[in-house]
Amino acid sequence: MKGSMTRLINKIVNILEHLTGLCAFIMMMSIAWQVFTRFVVKAPSIWTEEVARYSFMYMAMFGAAVGVRKSSHFGMTLFTDRLKGKARDIYMKYAVNLIIAACALFILFYGWDFAINYGTTRVSPTFLIPMTGVFISIPITGVFMLLFAVYNIVFEDYSHDISFEEELRNQDLDLGNDVQA
Numbered sequence: 607m608k609g610s611m612t613r614l615i616n617k618i619v620n621i622l623e624h625l626t627g628l629c630a631f632i633m634m635m636s637i638a639w640q641v642f643t644r645f646v647v648k649a650p651s652i653w654t655e656e657v658a659r660y661s662f663m664y665m666a667m668f669g670a671a672v673g674v675r676k677s678s679h680f681g682m683t684l685f686t687d688r689l690k691g692k693a694r695d696i697y698m699k700y701a702v703n704l705i706i707a708a709c710a711l712f713i714l715f716y717g718w719d720f721a722i723n724y725g726t727t728r729v730s731p732t733f734l735i736p737m738t739g740v741f742i743s744i745p746i747t748g749v750f751m752l753l754f755a756v757y758n759i760v761f762e763d764y765s766h767d768i769s770f771e772e773e774l775r776n777q778d779l780d781l782g783n784d785v786q787a
Contacts, residue, residue, distance in 0.1 A: 608761050615757050619675050622668045622750065629665035633658045656732045660740050667743045671750035674706055677758065698764035707755040714748030721745060 640654035673679040677698065689697055725738030 611757065611761065615675065615754070618750070618753075619672055622672050626665050626668045626672065629661040629668065633661040633665060636661070653732050656730055660730075663740060664743050667747040668750075671747050671754060674710075674751045675754035675757070677702075677762075677764075679706075695764045699759055699762060703755045703758045703762075707752055707759075710748045710751035710755055712748075714745050714752060717741070717744030717748050 636654040636657040640651055640658070643654075644650040670679070686694065686697065721738055721741035721744060725741040726736055728737040729735060730737060730740070
């Protein structure tokens with residue numbers, strides 16, 4: 607069960623990573639086109655700002671979901687770097703991922719409400735399409751974050767030794783304490 611679930615989750619993460627990269631590429635190309643048309647052609651494109659904004663939103667949301675799966679989201683490492691073994695596993699598996707799951711549920715339900723109620727009554731200024739297509743990225747991300755948080759709780763093992771980077775940080779902290787004494 608774990609093997610097939612891990613393969614499925616890894617495929618989803620791989621797709622999200624590629625979509626994040628594609629969104630970043632689209633954003634950069636539209637900004638580059640805007641700069642070119644504004645300063646070289648002297649006739650700025652009107653659609654580039656909107657494309658850059660929407661691709662940035664999707665890029666950020668998909669990247670946040672990938673961060674949940676890889677446990678590379680923003681966090682306070684002062685406490686977690688010092689935990690080892692079972693204590694680290696319990697803290698990372700349950701405390702961190704349950705908080706993420708609760709936030710993901712919030713993002714999912716309120717994001718859906720926002721996308722439907724606000725998105726259907728607004729249109730984009732340039733393309734004149736409903737904003738639902740843009741705002742739907744919020745609840746979609748909530749679904750992925752919830753899925754990844756539950757996967758991390760059920761299948762992930764955080765009891766491994768701390769990384770080399772974390773060990774260096776701990777040594778710096780220990781050296782700082784020795785200097786002050």
